[in-house]
Amino acid sequence: MFVVLTSAMALLSSTISALNEKYYNQVASEAAQSGIAMAEMCLRQSSYQPAWTDTKPLRPNTDCNGDLVSGRDSTVMSTTTIRTTFAVPRPEVDSNASLHVSVTGKTELLRTTNQAVWRMYTQTAAETSRYLDSPQIAGGAGWKDSGHNGYMLASNGTLYGWGDNTSSQLGDSTLGTTVTSPVTITPPAGVTLVKRVFNSGQGASILCIIGTDQSQGDQAYCRGMSGFFDATAGWLRVGLAGSLTALDMVVNGYGADSICVLASNQQAYCAGSNDSGYLGNGATSGAAVPISAPTRFRLDLANPGPVSGSAGALTVKKIFSQTGSPV
Numbered sequence: 001m002f003v004v005l006t007s008a009m010a011l012l013s014s015t016i017s018a019l020n021e022k023y024y025n026q027v028a029s030e031a032a033q034s035g036i037a038m039a040e041m042c043l044r045q046s047s048y049q050p051a052w053t054d055t056k057p058l059r060p061n062t063d064c065n066g067d068l069v070s071g072r073d074s075t076v077m078s079t080t081t082i083r084t085t086f087a088v089p090r091p092e093v094d095s096n097a098s099l100h101v102s103v104t105g106k107t108e109l110l111r112t113t114n115q116a117v118w119r120m121y122t123q124t125a126a127e128t129s130r131y132l133d134s135p136q137i138a139g140g141a142g143w144k145d146s147g148h149n150g151y152m153l154a155s156n157g158t159l160y161g162w163g164d165n166t167s168s169q170l171g172d173s174t175l176g177t178t179v180t181s182p183v184t185i186t187p188p189a190g191v192t193l194v195k196r197v198f199n200s201g202q203g204a205s206i207l208c209i210i211g212t213d214q215s216q217g218d219q220a221y222c223r224g225m226s227g228f229f230d231a232t233a234g235w236l237r238v239g240l241a242g243s244l245t246a247l248d249m250v251v252n253g254y255g256a257d258s259i260c261v262l263a264s265n266q267q268a269y270c271a272g273s274n275d276s277g278y279l280g281n282g283a284t285s286g287a288a289v290p291i292s293a294p295t296r297f298r299l300d301l302a303n304p305g306p307v308s309g310s311a312g313a314l315t316v317k318k319i320f321s322q323t324g325s326p327v
Contacts, residue, residue: 024082024107025107025121025123027082027084027107028105028106028121028123029105029123029125030076030084031085031086031105031106031107032086032103032104032105032123032124032125033103033105034086035086035087035103036125036126036127038058038086038088039088039091039101039103039127040101040127042058042064043101046064048099049218049247050090050099051065051066051245051264052064052065052066052090053090053243054089054090057087057088057089057090058087058088059085059086060073060075060076060085061074080112081109081112082107082108082109083107083110084105084107084108086105086106090217093212098128099128100126100127101126101127102124102125102126104122104123104124105123105124105125106120106122107121107122108120148164149161149162149163149170149199149207150162150182151185151197151199152182153194153195153196157193157194157195158184159184159185159209160182160185161179161183161185162179162180162182162183163178164178164179164205165177165178166205167206167232168224168232168233169205169206169207169223169224169225170207171183171186185207187209187211187221187235188211188213188221188237189235190214190215191211191213191221192211192213193211194210194211195210195211195212196209196210196249197209198249198250198251199251205225206222206223206225206226206231207222207223207224208221208222208251208259209221209222210247210248210249216245218245218246218247219237219238219240220237220246220259220261221235221237221238222235222238222259222291226257226272227272227273227288228257228258228272228290228291229290236291236292237292238259238261238269238271238291238292239291239292239293239294244263244264245263245264246261246262246263246264247261247262247264248261248319249261249262250320252272257272258273258279259271259272259294260319266315266316266317267296267297268280268296268316268319269294269295269297270294270295270297271288271289271290271292271293271294272288272289272291273288274288279297280297280299281295281297281298297316299316
């Protein structure tokens with residue numbers, strides 16, 4: 001009788017343990033699904049250009065940049081004995097311009113005496129998002145021999161170009177000065193996907209893009225020749241400081257006198273000639289600002305008040321140009 005009772009108790013204990021493990025894995029899976037939902041929301045808000053990174057992942061208590069939000073709960077569910085959370089690293093991009101979102105959901109079991117974690121369960125969830133639904137096309141006119149270019153950014157992130165190549169804006173000199181059929185334009189080293197293409201407008205033969213770099217995120221690049229830089233040998237990156245990434249871009253003036261990039265801190269940075277105050281830095285003369293070290297467009301010059309980065313400071317929502325319109 002004692003043996004039968006012992007066996008029954010062991011079976012009951014085993015059953016309870018199995019049910020508990022199933023529950024803990026289930027709530028970890030639900031936490032992972034919460035991470036998928038947050039990632040999808042953030043991608044929709046940013047036109048499917050992820051702003052978070054592997055070092056600053058999405059969590060329950062972060063914003064879409066991966067920055068901590070004061071007062072926001074760091075868990076999906078929390079009791080005195082259990083809590084769940086998730087972490088979303090930066091999505092991977094494949095050759096078909098699809099974003100692969102992978103989320104790890106976690107269940108932590110807590111000791112009631114001191115809230116220390118004594119056991120953990122993890123589950124993963126994944127989803128694929130397509131953010132380029134149709135090709136983008138841009139055209140430009142320049143003062144070089146043939147003087148005109150066409151560019152197409154296909155839905156898989158591949159960039160094509162044709163027309164004038166005098167300034168090597170389409171590729172190296174082996175292509176000749178005039179390209180009559182579309183050719184694939186090789187992106188900058190380290191760039192896995194081209195997201196946007198910008199034409200130079202009339203008066204210069206340059207091509208600018210925003211592309212995703214493996215280590216630096218979305219960055220702006222230009223090639224060709226303008227009134228203030230020579231990139232006939234290959235791509236030049238617009239030198240945004242620190243961990244800033246590029247959201248948008250314009251090329252200004254008849255001769256591509258300047259370029260401006262809208263950065264992830266919601267400020268614009270410009271480089272090039274400043275003869276007519278293009279750069280918005282309070283000056284109207286002096287040496288051109290190099291593309292490697294653009295200066296911040298000073299919104300506070302027209303609207304005196306808090307400076308960039310402080311409470312109440314003005315931010316940039318969109319940048320425009322009469323020439324060099326993005327597509």
